[in-house]
Amino acid sequence: MTQPLWPDAARESVYKDWLQALIAPHRLLPESLALASIDASTRRYLRLQQAGGGSLIVMDAPPDCNDVRPFVSIAQHMAECGLRVPAIVAEDAERGFLLLGDLGQQTYLQALQQATPAEADKLMRAAVQTLIQWQQRGDANRLPAFNEAFIRRELQIFVDWCVQRHYGKHWDAKQQGWWEHCCKVLVKAIEQQPQLAMHRDYMPRNLMTSADGVPGVLDFQDAVCGPVSYDMASLLRDAFISWDEERELDWAIRYWEQARKAELPVGEDFGEFWRALELTGLQRHLKILGIYCRLNYRDGKPGYIVDLPRFFAYAIKVSTRYIELSPLTHLLEDLRGGLTQTGFNLR
Numbered sequence: 001m002t003q004p005l006w007p008d009a010a011r012e013s014v015y016k017d018w019l020q021a022l023i024a025p026h027r028l029l030p031e032s033l034a035l036a037s038i039d040a041s042t043r044r045y046l047r048l049q050q051a052g053g054g055s056l057i058v059m060d061a062p063p064d065c066n067d068v069r070p071f072v073s074i075a076q077h078m079a080e081c082g083l084r085v086p087a088i089v090a091e092d093a094e095r096g097f098l099l100l101g102d103l104g105q106q107t108y109l110q111a112l113q114q115a116t117p118a119e120a121d122k123l124m125r126a127a128v129q130t131l132i133q134w135q136q137r138g139d140a141n142r143l144p145a146f147n148e149a150f151i152r153r154e155l156q157i158f159v160d161w162c163v164q165r166h167y168g169k170h171w172d173a174k175q176q177g178w179w180e181h182c183c184k185v186l187v188k189a190i191e192q193q194p195q196l197a198m199h200r201d202y203m204p205r206n207l208m209t210s211a212d213g214v215p216g217v218l219d220f221q222d223a224v225c226g227p228v229s230y231d232m233a234s235l236l237r238d239a240f241i242s243w244d245e246e247r248e249l250d251w252a253i254r255y256w257e258q259a260r261k262a263e264l265p266v267g268e269d270f271g272e273f274w275r276a277l278e279l280t281g282l283q284r285h286l287k288i289l290g291i292y293c294r295l296n297y298r299d300g301k302p303g304y305i306v307d308l309p310r311f312f313a314y315a316i317k318v319s320t321r322y323i324e325l326s327p328l329t330h331l332l333e334d335l336r337g338g339l340t341q342t343g344f345n346l347r
Contacts, residue, residue, distance in 0.1 A: 005033060005046070011062065018097050019058075022090055026099070027051040033058070036105075039219065042066060047102065055102045056089060063096035071098065071221035081137035083130060084216045103216035108204035109240055121251075124235070126213050128255045131202060131231055132262050134217075138197025146198065146226030148187050151283060155183055157290030162308075166293040167335050175334070178327030185324050189279035190227045194265035198226035202234045204241060228259075228266055229273065233281030237314050239288060239307060252277060275322070282318045282325075285311045312336055 006012030022028060032049035036057055042065050046058040061068050068091060078085045087101035108127065112120050144150075159179070163169050171179060199206075200222045208216035232255050236248045256273050259266045266273050289311045292304040312332065316339040319328040333339055 005035060011060070014095055015058075015060065015097065018092055018095050022099060026056060026089065028056070057086065057100040057102050059098040059100060061096040061098070063094065066096055068093050068096060068098050068221075070223075074220050074223050077139065077142060078134065078217060078220060081134060083134055084210065084214055085220070086216075086218070103208040103218070104210065106209045108207035108209060108215060109238075111209050112204055112241055122213070123209070123215075124251050125254065127202075127204075127207055127215055127235055128232075128251065128258065130207075130215050130217065131199075131235070131255070132259055132264065134199065135196045135228065135231075135259070135264055136262055138223075140195060140197045140225035143197060143223050143225045146190070146195070146200075146224040146230075148191065150224070151187050151190055152183060154287040155186070155283065157294065158286040159290070161290040161293040161297065163331075163335065165297055166305075169335065171331075175331060178331055182325060182328045182331075186279055186283045189276060190230075190283060193227035193229060193276050193280070195225050196228050196264070198224050199231050199234070200224055200226065202231035203238045204235070205239070227276070227280050228264065229277040229280045230284070233277045233284060236277075237281050237285065239310070242310060242313075249274070278318045278321070279325075282315055285314045289315070312339060 006015070016030075019028070019030060023030060027050045029049045029051060032047075034047050036045040036047040038044050042062055044060040046060060047055050048058060049055050059068065059071070061071075072088055072091055072093075075085045075088055079087075084103065086103055088098065089101060090097075090099040092098075108123060111123055115123060163171070199217070199220050201219050202217075206217065206219040208218065210216060232252060236243065236251060252274060253270060256266050256270050260268075289308060292308060292311070295301040296305045312335075316329065316332055319325040319332060329339075
C-alpha cells in the first residue's frame with residue numbers, strides 16, 4: 001500500500017499555504033509532488049516538477065525540531081567556495097520549508113553500489129577533489145567548534161543508547177574507567193589535529209553524481225570547525241558501503257598527497273595521518289552505533305539497526321590495532337562476544 005505523502009494533515013495544510021505564492025513564479029506543478037528522500041532526522045525532501053521541464057526540491061523541516069537557517073547559511077558559503085550545492089530558491093524558516101535546486105536523482109551511494117572498480121575509483125577521486133576544495137576555501141571561523149564537550153556529547157550517545165538501551169549493560173567502576181580512558185585518547189587524537197571547515201557527514205549518500213563528474217554536496221547544515229581527517233574518514237568508512245583496506249589506503253594516500261600539494265595541514269608522515277584518521281573515524285562510528293539504536297527505540301525507525309555489525313567491525317578493527325585502545329576492545333567484546341575473531345566481516 002502506498003504511504004501518504006503527508007501523514008500529518010496539519011503539516012500538509014501549512015505546506016499548501018506556503019507553496020501557493022511560489023507556484024506561478026517557478027512554474028510548479030503541485031500535483032507532481034513526490035517523495036525524493038528521507039534521512040535519519042525529521043527532515044524530508046520532496047520533488048516538484050516544473051511546467052516545461054525541470055524540477056525543484058522541497059525541504060520539509062518541521063520547525064519544532066529543525067532550523068533551516070544553518071542550511072541556508074552554509075549552502076551560501078559552500079557556493080562561494082565553488083562547491084556544487086542546491087540553490088536556495090525560496091525559504092521560510094518560520095514554517096520550516098525551503099525550495100531548493102535539484103541536483104539529480106542518483107546519489108554516490110547508488111552509483112558506487114553498481115560501479116566497476118574503475119568507475120568507483122573515478123567517483124571517489126572526484127569526491128576527494130571536492131573535499132580538498134572545501135577544506136582550502138571554507139572559513140572554519142564561521143562554524144561551531146568540534147571541541148571536547150562536543151566530542152564527549154556524541155560519545156555519550158553510544159553509552160546511553162547502544163550500551164544501556166540496546167544491550168541492557170551498565171558498566172561497573174572498572175569498565176567505566178576503561179571507557180573514560182578511551183574517551184581521553186579519542187579527544188586528544190581529535191584536538192591535536194589541525195582544525196578546518198568540516199562537513200561532518202561527508203559520505204556517499206550525501207553526494208550526488210553529475211554529468212561533468214563534479215559531485216553535488218548535500219546535508220551540510222551541521223558543518224563545524226573540526227579535525228582535518230574527519231571528512232575523509234566519513235567518506236572511506238561509510239554507513240552503507242564498505243571497502244577493503246587496500247582501497248581505503250589507496251584513496252587516503254591520494255587524498256594526503258593532493259592535500260599536501262594544496263598546502264593543507266595533513267603532515268609529512270602518512271602513517272601519522274592514517275592513525276589520526278582511524279581514531280577520528282572511531283569516534284564517529286561509536287556515535288553512529290548509538291544513533292542507530294536511538295533511531296530504533298526513540299524514533300521508531302528500525303531500518304538502521306541492521307547496520308550495527310558494520311560499525312562494530314569498523315570499531316574493533318581500530319581498537320585492536322592501537323594498544324592504547326585495548327580497554328575499548330574489552331568493552332566491545334562484552335557487548336558482542338567473538339568480535340576479535342569475526343569482527344572484520346563488515347556485515
